Amino acid sequence: MNLTGKFNALVKWDTPYRKRLALAGVAGVGLACAYPKLNWAGLAWVVPAIWLLCSMGRSGRERFYIGLVGGLCFCLPALHWFRYIPYPIAPYIGWVALSAYLALYPAFWVWLCWRIFPARLEGDGSEATLPQLVERFFSVSWAARAAWILSCAVIWVATEMLIGSLLTGFPFLFLGISQQTITPMIQIASITGVCGVSFLVVWFSVGLASACLLVIHRPGRHWLWARELGLPGLAAAAALVFGVLRVSDSVAPQPGEAAASDGHVRTLRIALVQPSIPQTVKWDDEANLKAFQIIQDLSAEAMKDKPDVVIWPEAAMPKLLQYDEDTYRTVTSFARENKVWMLIGGEDAIAGEGPEGEKNPKFFNSAFVVTPEGEVDMESKYDKRHLVIFGEYVPLADWLPFLRVFSPVGSGFTAGTEPVWMKFDETEKFRVAPLICFEDCVASLAREHVDAETDFLLNLTNDGWFGASSQQWQHAANSAFRAVENGVPIVRCANNGLSCWADKYGVLHGVEFENGQSIYEAGYKLVELEFRRPRAPGQTTFYNRHGDWFGWGCVLLSAALLAQTFRKRA
Numbered sequence: 014m015n016l017t018g019k020f021n022a023l024v025k026w027d028t029p030y031r032k033r034l035a036l037a038g039v040a041g042v043g044l045a046c047a048y049p050k051l052n053w054a055g056l057a058w059v060v061p062a063i064w065l066l067c068s069m070g071r072s073g074r075e076r077f078y079i080g081l082v083g084g085l086c087f088c089l090p091a092l093h094w095f096r097y098i099p100y101p102i103a104p105y106i107g108w109v110a111l112s113a114y115l116a117l118y119p120a121f122w123v124w125l126c127w128r129i130f131p132a133r134l135e136g137d138g139s140e141a142t143l144p145q146l147v148e149r150f151f152s153v154s155w156a157a158r159a160a161w162i163l164s165c166a167v168i169w170v171a172t173e174m175l176i177g178s179l180l181t182g183f184p185f186l187f188l189g190i191s192q193q194t195i196t197p198m199i200q201i202a203s204i205t206g207v208c209g210v211s212f213l214v215v216w217f218s219v220g221l222a223s224a225c226l227l228v229i230h231r232p233g234r235h236w237l238w239a240r241e242l243g244l245p246g247l248a249a250a251a252a253l254v255f256g257v258l259r260v261s262d263s264v265a266p267q268p269g270e271a272a273a274s275d276g277h278v279r280t281l282r283i284a285l286v287q288p289s290i291p292q293t294v295k296w297d298d299e300a301n302l303k304a305f306q307i308i309q310d311l312s313a314e315a316m317k318d319k320p321d322v323v324i325w326p327e328a329a330m331p332k333l334l335q336y337d338e339d340t341y342r343t344v345t346s347f348a349r350e351n352k353v354w355m356l357i358g359g360e361d362a363i364a365g366e367g368p369e370g371e372k373n374p375k376f377f378n379s380a381f382v383v384t385p386e387g388e389v390d391m392e393s394k395y396d397k398r399h400l401v402i403f404g405e406y407v408p409l410a411d412w413l414p415f416l417r418v419f420s421p422v423g424s425g426f427t428a429g430t431e432p433v434w435m436k437f438d439e440t441e442k443f444r445v446a447p448l449i450c451f452e453d454c455v456a457s458l459a460r461e462h463v464d465a466e467t468d469f470l471l472n473l474t475n476d477g478w479f480g481a482s483s484q485q486w487q488h489a490a491n492s493a494f495r496a497v498e499n500g501v502p503i504v505r506c507a508n509n510g511l512s513c514w515a516d517k518y519g520v521l522h523g524v525e526f527e528n529g530q531s532i533y534e535a536g537y538k539l540v541e542l543e544f545r546r547p548r549a550p551g552q553t554t555f556y557n558r559h560g561d562w563f564g565w566g567c568v569l570l571s572a573a574l575l576a577q578t579f580r581k582r583a
Contacts, residue, residue, distance in 0.1 A: 030071070030075060033067045033068070033071070033079055034067075034078065034079060034082045036063065036067050037063070037064055037067045037068075037079045037080070037082050037083035037086070038082050038083060038085075038086035039086070040059075040060045040063040040064060040067075040083055040086075041060070041082070041083040041084060041085065041086030041087035041088075042086050042087070042090055043056045043059075043060055044056060044057060044060040044083075044087045044091075044191075045086075045087050045088075045090040045091040047060075047191040048091055048186070048190065048191050048483070048487055048490070049193070049483055049486030049487050049489070049490050050483045050486045052191075052193075052194050054191050054192050054194060054195055056191075057188055057191040057192065057214050057218075058214055058217055058218050058221070059218060059221065060083075060087075060218070061122075061165075061169070061214075061215050061218040061219060061222075062218040062219060062221045062222035062225070063083075063222075064079065064080055064083045064119065064123050065123065065126060065127070065165075065219060065222050066222050066225070066226075067079050067083075068080065068123050068127060069127070069134060069146055069150075070134050070141055070146045073124060073127075073128065076123050076124045076127055077120045077121070077123065077124040078120070079120075079123060080116075080119045080120035080121070080122060080123030080124060081116050081117065081119075081120035082116075083116075083119055083120075083123070084115065084116030084117070084118065084119035084120055085112055085113060085116040087116070087119070088111070088112035088113075088115045088116055088186070089108070089109075089112045091186055091487075092108055092111060092112055092186075093108070093482070093483075094479040094480070094482035094483060094484035095107055095108035095111070095479075096108055097478070097479045097480035097482055097484075098292075098478050098479065099291075099292050099293045099478075111183070115176065115183070115186070118172040118173075118175070118176055119172075121172060122165075122168055122169055122172055125168055125571075125574075125575065125578075126161075126164075126165045126168060126219075128578050129161065129164060129574050129575075129577075129578045130150075130153075130161055131153040131157045131158075131161065132149050132150065132152050132153050133149075134146055134149055134150065143229070144229075147226050147229050147230045148230070150223075150226055150230075151226070151227070151230050155240060158223060158241070159244055162216065162219045162220050162223060162241070162244075162245065163216060163244070163245075164570075164574055165215060165216075165219040166212045166213075166215040166216035166219065166245075167212070167567045167570050167571055167574070168567075168571045168574065169188070169211060169212070169215040170208045170211055170212050170215075170563070170564055170567035170568075171564075171567045171568045171570070171571035171572075173187050173188070173208055173211055173564070174208065174561070174564040174565060174567065174568050175568070177455070177456075177457075180402065181399070181400075181401075181402050182455065184207075184454055184455060184456065184491075185451070185454055185487065185488075185491065186487075187207050187208065187211055188210070188211040188214055188215065189202065189207040189208065189209070189210030189211040189214065189494070190207065190487070190490050190491055190494065191214075192210050192214065193490040193493050193494065193519060196256065196260060196518055196519060196520055197253050197256030197257045197259075197260055198210065198213075198249075198252060198253055198256055199256065199493075199494065199497055199519050200252075200255060200256035200259045200260065200497060200518065200519075201213070201252045201255060201256065202494055202497045202498050202519075202556065203259070203497055203498060203500060203554040203555060203556055204554070204555045204556055204563075205556065205563040205564075206456050206498055206556050206560075206561055206563060206564060207456060207494045207498070208561070208563060208564040208567070209252075209563055212563075212567070213245070213248060213249050213252055216244075216245040216248060216249075217242070217245040217246065217248075217249050219245075220241050220242045220243075220244070220245040220246070221241075221242060223241040223242075224238035224239075224241040224242050225238075227240070227241050259518070260518050277545070277546055278543050278544070278545060278546070279441060279543070279544050279545075279546045280541050280542070280543050280544075281321055281322065281438075281443055281541070281542045281543075281544065282318070282319065282320045282321045282322070282539060282540075282541055283320060283321065283322045283323075283324060283504060283539070283540040283541075283542065284312070284315035284316075284318065284320035284322070284323045284324065284537055284538075284539055284540075285324050285504070285505075285506045285512040285513075285537060285538045285539075285540060286308060286311045286312050286315060286323060286324065286325050286326070286329075286506070286537045287311075287326065287506070287507060287508065287509060287512040287535060287536055287537060287538070288304060288307050288308045288311060288325075288326070288329065288508060288535050289477065289508060289509040289533060289534050289535040289536075290304040290307070290477055290508055290509075291477060292475075292477045292478050295328075298331075301331040302331055304331070305329075305330065305331045305340075305343075307535060308325060308329055309343065309347065311535065311536065311537050312325075312347060312537070313347075314537065315537040315539070316351050316353070318539045320353060320539060321353070321354060321438065322353065322354045322355070322356060322437065323347075323348075323351075323353050323354070323355050323356075324355070324356045324357070324471070324473070324504070324506040325355070325356070325357040325358055325473075325506065326358055326473050326474060326475055326506045326507050326508045326512075327358035327378070327380075327449055327450055327473040327474050327475040327508065328358055328359065328360065328378070328475045328508070329357055329358050329359060329508075330344070330357065330358075330359035330360070333359070333360055333361060333362055334357075334359050334361070334381060334389065335361060335362075335389075336362065341389075344357065344383055344389075345383060345387035345388070345389065346387065348383040348384065348385055348386075348387050349385065349386060349387030351385075352385045353385055354382070354383070354384065354385060354437040354438070355381075355382070355383035356380060356381070356382055356383075356435060356445070356447070356471065356473075357380070357381050357383065358378075358379070358380050358381075358449065358473040358475075358506075359379060359380075359381060360376060360377065360378060360379060360426075361376070361377045361379040361381075361394065361396065362374050362375065362376050362377065363375045363377075375427040376425075376426050376427060377396040377397065377426055377427055377429065378396070378397040378400070378405060378426050378449055378450070379394055379395060379396050379397070379429075379449075380394070380395045380435075380447045380449060380471075380473055381393075381394055382394070382435050382437065384437075390435075393433060393434075393435045393436070394433065395429065395432075395433040395435070395447045395449070396427075396428070396429030396430075397426070397428065397429055397449040397450065397452065398428055398429040398430070398431075398432075398452065398458065399428070399451070399452050399455050399458050400425070400426055400428050401450065401451055404478075405425050405426045405450075432446060432461050432462040433446075433447065434446055434462075434464075434466075434467065435447060435471075441546050441547075443468045443469075443544070444466050444467050444468050445467075445468060445469060445470075445471050446462035446463055446467050446469075446470050446471065447462075447470075447471045447472075447473065448462060448470060448471065448472045448473075448495075449472070449473050449474070450473075450474050450475065451474075451488070452472070453470070453472040453474075453488075453491060453492045453495050453503065453505075454488070454491040454492075456494070456495065456498055456561070457560060457561055459495040459498070459499065460498065460499060460556070460557055460560060463499040463500075463501055463553070463557055464553075465552075465553055466548070467499075467501055468501065468542075468544060469501050469502040469503060469504055469514075469542060470495060470496070470499070470501060470502070470503040470504070471503070471504050471505075471506070472492055472503060472504070472505045472506070473506050474488065474505065474506070474507045474508070475507070475508040476488060476507050476508060476509055476510040476511075477508040477509050480533075481509075481531070481533040484510075485507065485509070485510025485511050485532070485533075486510075486511065488510070488511070489505065489510075489511040489513065489515075489521060489524075492505055492515055493515040493519035493520070493521060494519060496515045496516065496517050496518070496519055497517065497518060497519040498554060498556045498557065499517075499553070499554060499556070499557045500517050500552065500553060500554040500557060501517055502514055502515060502516050502517055502542060503515050504540060504542070509532075509533045509534070509535075510532055510533060511524055511532060512538055513538070513540075514540050514542070522540075523538050523540055526538065
């Protein structure tokens with residue numbers, strides 16, 4: 014059997030259309046395995062190629078369905094943790110609905126990639142054999158194919174930008190996130206953002222698909238495959254070299270590093286308190302108070318390590334700090350008696366209308382600073398800006414109240430309006446930019462929180478909604494990219510899961526407890542960050558200065574490609 018026949022037998026090219034759907038679905042499951050916790054990152058470099066090969070020569074509708082099935086089989090296992098939200102029925106509905114919505118984007122990508130191909134390949138699946146399709150594919154020049162391969166990567170990035178922007182955005186599963194453990198490769202995000210990593214992966218993958226077809230087309234000249242992979246391969250190699258140089262750069266001491274050639278090094282000791290409170294406790298007042306006692310006990314235990322700062326995760330307090338006397342006294346007394354700074358997550362409120370402000374009050378998901386003197390610094394209070402749809406607010410709830418049944422938080426929170434920098438340490442203030450919950454997954458928002466004087470980002474999160482699942486690992490991988498993009502460390506304090514920190518290169522530290530207990534259990538961790546004082550002149554990354562220039566540029570190019578192909582086919 015010749016090489017073409019072997020390839021035919023392997024992928025069952027001439028078998029019915031449903032077999033291609035099945036192969037695309039298997040590839041989608043494989044792509045889910047590229048993400049944490051499995052971290053089989055290499056699969057991300059081949060799955061887009063498989064989707065394109067499966068849809069080659071099919072009609073436009075069939076191409077779309079192949080991409081849709083592949084995307085759905087990717088999203089369902091990747092987002093399986095949605096099912097763990099302790100709320101009847103709605104989590105399953107949300108899991109399936111969100112997966113189906115996100116699957117539309119790879120479906121569109123597969124459809125548009127073949128739509129813009131210079132030669133017409135689509136048919137009903139029976140008009141052309143594989144050799145004929147390959148012959149048509151290589152009837153176009155190498156330059157035209159190279160431009161098409163590049164265009165496919167551009168379109169992928171455009172879909173990610175839309176995913177991250179439409180309907181409040183859900184940038185949780187960008188393809189580049191799957192590469193978080195490959196530290197040198199992800200450093201390009203300091204220039205392009207995470208979408209630049211996605212671009213490289215897809216560019217190489219589509220080149221790989223073209224190389225496979227070339228091996229079939231010219232079986233006796235195997236070396237020709239390098240021609241198809243040359244440009245994306247060189248780009249990936251250049252990004253890798255850039256990453257190696259960036260990671261190995263030790264000219265200027267950075268936060269988290271131990272040495273300084275001038276000035277002196279200040280070490281900030283941070284105690285991350287992880288209470289691991291089940292989310293069901295939030296609706297049980299008695300159990301909630303017991304859980305609050307766990308937080309206090311862990312904080313008291315952490316004081317034996319003499320931390321400078323004690324941090325509690327999102328929603329750590331059972332009642333409103335400003336309005337509940339017992340909660341206020343407990344928190345401020347702890348800070349005053351231990352002479353320690355505290356950064357804590359909790360809810361806040363502003364009175365509404367009526368004699369006692371009972372009508373339409375506003376609630377906020379907030380972070381507070383408590384000084385060693387036991388004072389709550391309200392000027393440094395941060396209100397979460399990017400709320401999770403249905404999780405923290407219900408759109409149109411005032412006009413359609415029945416929609417509140419789909420949310421565990423009822424009417425929900427009000428969004429904050431601006432970033433806040435928290436400063437502490439009376440002699441040499443450290444400047445901290447807080448983020449709450451999934452805000453560290455939104456690159457453009459995190460970027461607004463980092464200026465030239467920011468020492469580190471801080472994420473307070475409550476991942477207890479999702480049990481002991483891969484969600485916590487996926488969330489931490491997203492956090493790591495915010496560190497790379499902005500050139501500062503990020504410290505994470507979670508209710509359960511990954512309370513840890515990532516250095517400016519995106520490497521996670523302190524993931525495991527020292528005593529070997531599960532990351533999902535209650536405990537505390539001590540983080541030591543080192544800073545040079547007096548402070549060196551602020552150095553921000555290209556991405557921090559210029560934002561998503563690369564991603565939105567891909568959106569504009571994709572719009573032009575789409576318009577051009579419709580004009581040609583009109």
